Amino acid sequence: MEFVSPEGLRIDGRRPQELRALQCKFGVLSCCDGSALFQAGNTKVFAAVYGPRVADIRGQALHDRALIKCEYAHAAFSTGAARRRRGRSRKSTELAALVRGALEQTILVELLPRAQVEVCIQVLFADGGVTAACINAAMLAVADAGIPVRDMVAACGAGHLEAMPLLDLNHTEAATGGLEVCVALHPALDRVVLLQADAKASVDTLEAVTTLALQGCKAAAGAMREALLQHVRSLAARRGAI
Amino acid sequence: MLHSKAERAYLQQGFDAGLRSDGRGCHDWRPVEVALAQLPQASGSARCCVGGTEVLVSVKAEVRTPTEEAPGCGGIQLAVEVSPCAGLRLQGRGDEELGAELTRALERCLLSQANGAGGCLDLSALCIVAGKSCWVLCVDALVLSADGCVLDALSIAAKAALADTRIPLVEVTQADEDGDAELELDDDPTHAARLDTARVPVLVTVSQVGAALAVDLNAEEGACAGAALEVAVDARGRLCGATMRAHSAPLHPSSLQEMLGLAQRLGPRLLRELDRQIGQSAAAASVAMQE
Numbered sequence: 001m002e003f004v005s006p007e008g009l010r011i012d013g014r015r016p017q018e019l020r021a022l023q024c025k026f027g028v029l030s031c032c033d034g035s036a037l038f039q040a041g042n043t044k045v046f047a048a049v050y051g052p053r054v055a056d057i058r059g060q061a062l063h064d065r066a067l068i069k070c071e072y073a074h075a076a077f078s079t080g081a082a083r084r085r086r087g088r089s090r091k092s093t094e095l096a097a098l099v100r101g102a103l104e105q106t107i108l109v110e111l112l113p114r115a116q117v118e119v120c121i122q123v124l125f126a127d128g129g130v131t132a133a134c135i136n137a138a139m140l141a142v143a144d145a146g147i148p149v150r151d152m153v154a155a156c157g158a159g160h161l162e163a164m165p166l167l168d169l170n171h172t173e174a175a176t177g178g179l180e181v182c183v184a185l186h187p188a189l190d191r192v193v194l195l196q197a198d199a200k201a202s203v204d205t206l207e208a209v210t211t212l213a214l215q216g217c218k219a220a221a222g223a224m225r226e227a228l229l230q231h232v233r234s235l236a237a238r239r240g241a242i
Numbered sequence: 243m244l245h246s247k248a249e250r251a252y253l254q255q256g257f258d259a260g261l262r263s264d265g266r267g268c269h270d271w272r273p274v275e276v277a278l279a280q281l282p283q284a285s286g287s288a289r290c291c292v293g294g295t296e297v298l299v300s301v302k303a304e305v306r307t308p309t310e311e312a313p314g315c316g317g318i319q320l321a322v323e324v325s326p327c328a329g330l331r332l333q334g335r336g337d338e339e340l341g342a343e344l345t346r347a348l349e350r351c352l353l354s355q356a357n358g359a360g361g362c363l364d365l366s367a368l369c370i371v372a373g374k375s376c377w378v379l380c381v382d383a384l385v386l387s388a389d390g391c392v393l394d395a396l397s398i399a400a401k402a403a404l405a406d407t408r409i410p411l412v413e414v415t416q417a418d419e420d421g422d423a424e425l426e427l428d429d430d431p432t433h434a435a436r437l438d439t440a441r442v443p444v445l446v447t448v449s450q451v452g453a454a455l456a457v458d459l460n461a462e463e464g465a466c467a468g469a470a471l472e473v474a475v476d477a478r479g480r481l482c483g484a485t486m487r488a489h490s491a492p493l494h495p496s497s498l499q500e501m502l503g504l505a506q507r508l509g510p511r512l513l514r515e516l517d518r519q520i521g522q523s524a525a526a527a528s529v530a531m532q533e
Contacts, residue, residue: 029387030294031329042282046386048327071326076382077284077300120326122386125283
């Protein structure tokens with residue numbers, strides 16, 4: 001199968017270094033403190049934040065910082081063809097831990113001692129780049145809940161196909177089993193929060209792909225920031241502040 | 243959700259006076275919104291919002307071998323999942339248990355027997371080659387946000403998703419006399435069979451709060467409800483089933499008749515509103531397709 005045509009277009013019509021169309025919506029669910037919908041192409045992820053509030057289990061509360069909890073689930077219809085196994089798999093436990101790790105470094109946990117922040121993530125459709133979409137959705141929901149953060153965290157994936165680094169792989173491209181890297185970045189502080197590469201690759205390849213993913217993170221962060229600002233402006237207008 | 247005694251008494255007195263905290267009467271629903279064709283990957287899908295409750299249902303049609311008990315019938319497979327986003331804050335495996343409970347309740351509404359015989363859908367229409375192949379509808383529901391009345395919303399969304407379902411036309415070509423038929427699917431989305439959902443019922447949960455009977459309780463009101471009866475009613479007001487909700491308070495036999503009667507009066511009204519919204523949504527979709 002050909003992943004990049006001679007004209008330099010990928011199977012979904014993108015250029016090799018092009019992100020899919022990003023869409024961010026806020027306040028999509030009613031019974032939580034903050035919620036967001038993040039969409040990258042067909043990949044669609046909901047996130048809801050509960051808190052900060054008193055820890056459910058008192059013994060788990062930390063005296064010097066907030067406790068971050070993360071729940072992850074994907075819908076039975078989230079993948080195209082075959083029905084996936086239900087329940088919590090090892091992969092979904094790992095994904096929840098990854099998102100929690102990224103958020104622990106992003107939220108100003110030391111400002112919220114003894115409190116708990118719970119982040120729930122629901123994948124509606126998985127078309128590649130799910131880890132990155134989960135982190136981005138969680139970040140947007142945390143912002144919607146008004147929880148103080150050090151910096152925005154934005155994540156993006158990249159891969160290596162046909163000797164060429166490709167940004168933001170979709171499911172068909174990722175299913176080839178080549179190198180795929182997921183990176184999360186604090187764009188203003190310029191810190192890498194998460195890096196995950198799951199295939200054998202030379203150092204040069206990894207570096208090229210990671211650099212591309214980092215550029216993707218910055219672009220995604222820009223789009224997310226713009227969406228957040230727009231949302232806040234519309235909120236302020238509704239309350240008559242401007 | 244935790245409520246003080248005073249809060250519960252306040253809500254209960256409101257019901258006795260025929261008034262609820264959001265200004266509704268006892269027999270009124272919150273605004274019900276239905277939207278079709280929400281998921282591009284499904285054969286049919288629908289989203290239903292009832293106040294703060296939001297559910298999503300996808301229907302996928304798959305070709306499978308029919309069961310030995312019913313070689314001339316297709317099938318339906320139901321599954322309900324509760325999203326961690328739903329705000330129920332269930333501990334441990336609580337979400338799976340609730341999902342299983344809702345699945346059973348929805349199964350009782352849509353299928354009367356295990357193989358679907360005698361139910362509201364004509365399963366023989368899903369047969370392709372008797373004893374060889376048939377369509378199985380995989381109905382997957384997801385509760386995205388739970389603010390009371392989840393089961394009613396699920397049944398509304400399931401009916402809407404089934405009404406939205408397009409089953410590809412199949413051409414059967416007989417390969418040899420042994421009957422190993424070859425199936426050829428028609429990819430054209432405008433040429434597709436639709437299901438007849440006119441007889442599909444909706445579930446109306448009637449709850450007792452104090453002495454009053456009410457429908458569509460939100461999460462707060464649900465916390466002070468007594469007995470709850472889940473009644474399946476079709477468009478003509480016929481009863482298609484009734485089940486007392488698990489963990490419901492006990493019920494006096496004399497109030498049973500009253501609760502069933504209320505559901506039979508309110509069910510058709512809800513279904514007319516649903517049919518209107520399905521019609522609107524389908525018309526908008528067909529206009530979009532022509533353009």
